[in-house]
Amino acid sequence: MKNIFLVLKREYLVRVRKKSFIVMTFLTPVLIAAFYGIIVWAAVGSFKSEHKTIQVIDESGLFKDKFKSDKNTTFELISGPVAIAQKKLKGKEDNLLVHIPADIMEYPNSLQIYAEKNIGPMLKNRIEKVVQQGLRNIKLSKAGITQQVIEDANQDVDAQTYSLDDEGKSQSSSTMAAYVAGYAAAFLLYIFILVYGAGVMQGVMEEKSNRIIEVIISSVKPFHLMLGKILGVAAVGLTQFVLWGVLTFGVSSATQTLFGFNRFTATQEVMNKQAEQADPEVKKEMEKQQNNTLQTIENFSKSAQSLPIAKIFFCFLFYFLGGYLLYSSLYAAIGASVENQQEAGQFTFPIMLPIIAAIVFAQLAINQPDGSLAFWTSMIPFTSPVVMMARIPFGVPAWEIVLSMALLVLGFVGTTWIAARIYRIGILMYGKKVNYKELSKWLFYKG
């Protein structure tokens, strides 16, 4: 027992002091904050983009007053021919030429846009939308539908979703928040298991190729050494997780106080800017959109708060430890059985397969959290940590979680037992290429 702790301590200290650990731990939250900052900055900044002049040759005559200029874009109606206008376009990077043929009503796909550079998708969309809406309105009014009806028909639908809790009360839930939380948790778990499992394998291989293993196991039982190493690396993982949490929170709140904005006002600001620049009709449309977006954000944050954060956090820790123990012991067995990285490859593949399958199942489970596929894959220990984490934000019955956790514990006890038997033989085996048949024999060797 004392030796397990000694091994754990060494493993932990060596890894935590590594430059790569320190860099990853401190840089990641900064990167996340920076990434978020860039998004906000880009969103705000993109509306200060350079001014575009768009010349329109409208041969159909239907769109005379449909294109509205704003701060950044000026629409000019010019008269053809197209060839000359095209020539004039040369050397004017900020200019575009839109050609609406006379028979646009019959052939809506004949709309043409010319530019020196590529045309941004936003601008293209905007032009298409104007033409599309114009054509639709004309066609609808030809069919006898009034302008009033057309405007009324522009309805947006956004369902409010509620999940019924145990007492039958309905609780506002946003599928979106659960979706994001589920995916994030599952993905984080997936990455953690892969990265730290591989870390254990590297450590074991290092001891074997350094030949220190014989010195160590003349003092420590192989099983204790393996366990100490696995637990030490787990402690490193937890440290990193906690530090990320603390640092991300710290950095983002520091940035917020420093720059005096928070997410929602920033988003609002962007939208106000957008609206300011538009003409009244577009503005109306935008305000509607803005209200919708704000509504969504509000819903999102409200329902994010309604997510069982403590439960998610606890389950994450449990499933991280369980899933990690399950896989890392197998990784340790592989590390002990091989002598170099290339050899390790053929054995790590079958272990990575269920982990990768798990993240795929998790994506399916997010879309159908109560489906039978989601249920079964969140029971099987090899996939349950990742899939269950994806399901939990949607609400999973307590008995399912308890059963899945119990199976996971059985699972990792089983894999650790198998791994230990392979490990103790493998670490002393040199100069012999192992295969699965060989490995299965080791299971039954006596101490």
Next chain:
Amino acid sequence: MSHILEAHDIVKQYATHRALDGVSLNVPKGCIFGLLGPNGAGKTSLIRIITQITAPDEGYVLFDDQRLHPNHIQDIGYLPEERGLYKKMKVGEQLLYLAQLKGLSEREAMDKLKVWVKKFDIKTWWTKSIEDLSKGMQQKVQFVATVMHEPKLIILDEPFSGFDPINANLIKDEILELRQRGTTIIFSTHRMESVEELCDHIALVNKSRIILNGSKKEIKNQFKENSYSVRYHGELGALSPDFELITSKDTSEGVQQATIRLVGDATINQLLGNLIKQVELVSFHENIPSFNDIFIKAVGSDTPDESK
């Protein structure tokens, strides 16, 4: 004489290969015990059983008159043939770690290490990584790691490999000093000159069995051929049938040299009497077999058919 270690009928079977086949062995306290044998004979398997890295399939080992027990780990120091340390770890941390694994507290370990650090003059290495040391320096650190917890039994597998002559001597002196303090040393090597120089007892393992076992003197006597080297002036004629002339040759400066074996109950005095009558003696001494000869002879005669 009491034994620090007794192995009784040890059998170790790997899948298709019997590494040890009924090996029994007694290691007396306070001696340097040479464990010899060709590559693949089973020495490492035996050592791994003594160090409790593996367990025997049959038989048992007594350490200090008790069945081998995990508690004995701290009474044994083991320097494997394949050396290895954590390359990126600092010398000091590494030694402290290994000492603690052997059951010392951090403080005890520190006190004991101070002595060794002074002795081997390695203070300046304390904060260096192992990978920054030369191979000989690494070996020194590893030797310290093997002996620092003052075990009763030290097992050294090829301890001199990788050392220059100066450092090899340093290690040799340490080994002798350890014996003087009552430590028992099991010494496994292929270098027969160091066996000759250091070992009090030897055991020879070949093909999973012990084929020779005993004190240095016993074994040498066992392999003596009753032959003598004679250097002389003059001409040696026919000898009586009690004496067999094995070789004779002309060395420089007119001195002849011959090897003569006593047959049956003939004595040295009879031989000398015979010789004096014929030639003028320069020197006369008994041929004592070297361990090198003994090794080759014992292993050679143990494998009569299978080598073909």
